[in-house]
Amino acid sequence: xxxxxxxxxKSLFIPLTARxxxxxxxxxxxxxxxVARAADANVPASDAETPAQRGYRFLLNKAYIPVAHDQEVxxxxxxxxxxxxxxxxxxxxxxxxxxxxxxxxxxxxxxxxPGPVAMQxxxxxxxxxxxxxxxCHGGKVLGRxxxxxxxxxxxxxxxxxxxRLIKARxxxxxxxxxxxxxFPMGNSNGxxxxxxxxxxxxxxxxxxxxxxxxxxxxxxxxHDMDAPPWWNVKKKTHLYIDGFAPKSHRSLMxxxxxxxxxxxxxxxxxxxxxDLYAWIESLEPPKYPFAIDAALADKGRAIFENSCSxxxxxxxxxxxxxxxxxxxxxxxxxxxxxxxxTPAQRxxxxxxxxxxxxxxxxxxxxxxxxxxxxxxIWASAPYLHNGSVPTLWHLFHSSERPxxxxxxxxxxxxxxxxxxxxxxxxxxxxxxxxxxKRRYFDTRLFGKSAQGHTFPDALDEAEKQAVIEYxxxx
Numbered sequence: 001x002x003x004x005x006x007x008x009x010k011s012l013f014i015p016l017t018a019r020x021x022x023x024x025x026x027x028x029x030x031x032x033x034x035v036a037r038a039a040d041a042n043v044p045a046s047d048a049e050t051p052a053q054r055g056y057r058f059l060l061n062k063a064y065i066p067v068a069h070d071q072e073v074x075x076x077x078x079x080x081x082x083x084x085x086x087x088x089x090x091x092x093x094x095x096x097x098x099x100x101x102x103x104x105x106x107x108x109x110x111x112x113x114p115g116p117v118a119m120q121x122x123x124x125x126x127x128x129x130x131x132x133x134x135x136c137h138g139g140k141v142l143g144r145x146x147x148x149x150x151x152x153x154x155x156x157x158x159x160x161x162x163x164r165l166i167k168a169r170x171x172x173x174x175x176x177x178x179x180x181x182x183f184p185m186g187n188s189n190g191x192x193x194x195x196x197x198x199x200x201x202x203x204x205x206x207x208x209x210x211x212x213x214x215x216x217x218x219x220x221x222x223h224d225m226d227a228p229p230w231w232n233v234k235k236k237t238h239l240y241i242d243g244f245a246p247k248s249h250r251s252l253m254x255x256x257x258x259x260x261x262x263x264x265x266x267x268x269x270x271x272x273x274x275d276l277y278a279w280i281e282s283l284e285p286p287k288y289p290f291a292i293d294a295a296l297a298d299k300g301r302a303i304f305e306n307s308c309s310x311x312x313x314x315x316x317x318x319x320x321x322x323x324x325x326x327x328x329x330x331x332x333x334x335x336x337x338x339x340x341x342t343p344a345q346r347x348x349x350x351x352x353x354x355x356x357x358x359x360x361x362x363x364x365x366x367x368x369x370x371x372x373x374x375x376x377i378w379a380s381a382p383y384l385h386n387g388s389v390p391t392l393w394h395l396f397h398s399s400e401r402p403x404x405x406x407x408x409x410x411x412x413x414x415x416x417x418x419x420x421x422x423x424x425x426x427x428x429x430x431x432x433x434x435x436x437k438r439r440y441f442d443t444r445l446f447g448k449s450a451q452g453h454t455f456p457d458a459l460d461e462a463e464k465q466a467v468i469e470y471x472x473x474x
Contacts, residue, residue: 052282055275056147059132060113060122064269066260067128069163071116073170074129077101080165082435103409106153106189108138108145119145120154133252133276136192136227141286141379143410148230148283150380152387152419153409156192157185158435184222188441188448190407191224191387194255195340201257207352209263221340223447226387229380231283232373235313235321238363241385242338243325243370244346246360249277254354266353285376288472290414300470303463308455311371315474327368333452334386338369375474381418388443388450391418392471396456396464406440417468 049057078089078097081104089097102108102118110119117123120135139151164181167173183200186192203218204211228241239245252273253266305314313321328335343364349355350362369385383389393416394401402423411420431437443450456464 051275051278053279055272055277055279056112058272059134059147059276059279060110060119062272063122063124063128063130064132064256064261065130065258067124067130068121069129069167070172071127071129073163073166073172074101076166076170077162079169080162082433105155105159106139106151108140108153111145111147119147120151133255136194137230140410142289142412146286146379148280149286150190150227150229152190152226152382152407154192155189155435155438157187158189158438160185161435186224187438187445188224188387189438190382190441191226193222194225194227195337196220196222198254198257199341199345201255202348202352204259205257205263205352209257209266209353211259211262218345221336223336223340224386225337226382226385228372229285229376230280231285232375234281234283235319235323235373235375236370237323237360238370241369241372242341242363242366243323244341244363244366245349246355246357246362248354248357249273250354250357252276252280263353285474286379288378290472292472293469296466296469297473298470300463300466300468301473303459304467304470307459308467312374315375321373322371324371325363325366325368326371329368331369331371331452332454333369333384334388334447334449336447337385338366374471377474378417378472382441383418384450384453386448388441388448390421390423390441391416392468393417394450395453396459396468398451398454398457401443401450403444404440404442417472 075094075097078086078101080086081089085100085104089100092100098116107118107120110117113119113123115123117129119138120132121129122132124130134147134151135154135156136151137149138145138147139149139153140146141149164173164177167177183196184193199218199220203214206212225241233239233247236243236247239247239251245251249270250273253269256266256269309320311322311324311326313319328338346362346364350364355362377383377392381391383392383395389395389401390405390407391413393413402421403425404427405421405423408420408422412418413420427437427440427442431440442448456467459467
């Protein structure tokens with residue numbers, strides 16, 4: 001670990017988080033009613049279902065996490081919005097406000113489940129909303145909702161903050177929620193502090209997943225990550241950008257570790273997550289929706305296979321993927337994610353229930369990042385593990401990567417292949433409060449650097465354009 005990151009471990013440690021974890025754990029153990037367990041939603045079955053179909057049904061319709069808020073809270077969120085949006089919402093219909101809220105928070109309608117609850121949540125009954133995996137892994141591109149696509153729109157921190165404000169007004173806010181409020185969710189819309197969620201939740205368990213009450217919190221290196229596309233999971237042997245965790249259905253269950261879910265629940269739900277794992281491995285990347293220059297793409301394929309395939313694999317009917325770990329000194333991208341977990345923390349995962357499934361071992365000290373598969377790369381912008389690069393053109397032109405950028409909601413840049421963005425050298429003067437700042441991606445912030453992965457700089461401009469054209473075909 002670098003000296004700078006060791007220093008930041010200490011400076012980013014939040015003392016209140018220790019008390020929050022203790023209170024959260026004690027609240028669960030003592031059965032405080034404030035964070036009630038959601039009952040499983042009515043999940044209709046079909047005799048003809050495959051495991052993958054069943055897994056997707058569970059994902060959309062079965063509540064595994066306690067209810068975060070109810071419909072009454074959601075319908076009143078507009079009351080804490082800034083002006084002039086609040087006045088506009090006051091004059092709108094309930095349905096118009098719902099669309100405004102979905103836009104604000106990065107939520108989408110479920111293509112396979114009608115109703116007012118967003119795809120990123122389960123309708124847990126009695127108006128309750130229970131978060132699901134699609135909060136981060138269910139996004140949209142060109143305005144089209146797509147389960148398995150990274151949710152690069154999700155305003156998780158803003159949503160959480162404003163839900164708490166409305167719950168406080170309605171007398172629904174709990175002591176546990178208040179104590180946990182300082183834990184950061186993400187500094188930019190579309191990214192989350194997911195790695196540290198795992199650290200915090202895992203610290204509340206022993207190796208057999210029994211809830212324990214800690215007397216102190218672990219050290220946190222809070223940082224944001226961009227979710228990877230799920231259709232590439234089938235090619236991998238290990239998960240996460242540092243490739244430390246062996247891939248399995250159990251690895252999908254880490255974020256169920258809220259104290260209200262006891263160890264028995266994990267054994268009971270394991271069969272559900274085997275089905276969910278089958279659904280994830282059945283996913284195929286979306287096809288590029290615009291015209292492709294076939295001749296140019298063919299030239300790009302030859303360049304790619306000569307220059308890029310040793311790390312990212314080959315594509316087509318007889319594809320290959322090396323699961324190659326590239327040392328951090330070689331790839332040169334932001335190293336905060338790599339340093340945020342200690343070897344002891346990774347080994348703790350291996351010694352827990354999650355790591356006791358097969359012979360594949362945890363990589364305790366990876367020293368770099370895994371070069372990911374590139375299937376469907378046109379749809380999964382922004383790029384790099386922290387989501388700092390908005391388009392493939394910027395990825396291939398490292399000196400042109402913007403310092404600060406803001407995306408449009410549903411626009412797509414077919415020329416640069418990626419997000420439609422406005423770029424700038426500084427945050428605008430109007431971005432004075434946190435929720436406004438989170439609408440911009442500022443690469444100067446901790447863990448958000450857009451540096452590194454300069455390998456395409458070795459190509460001339462014609463070669464870069466050819467490879468980008470080829471990437472559209474994957």
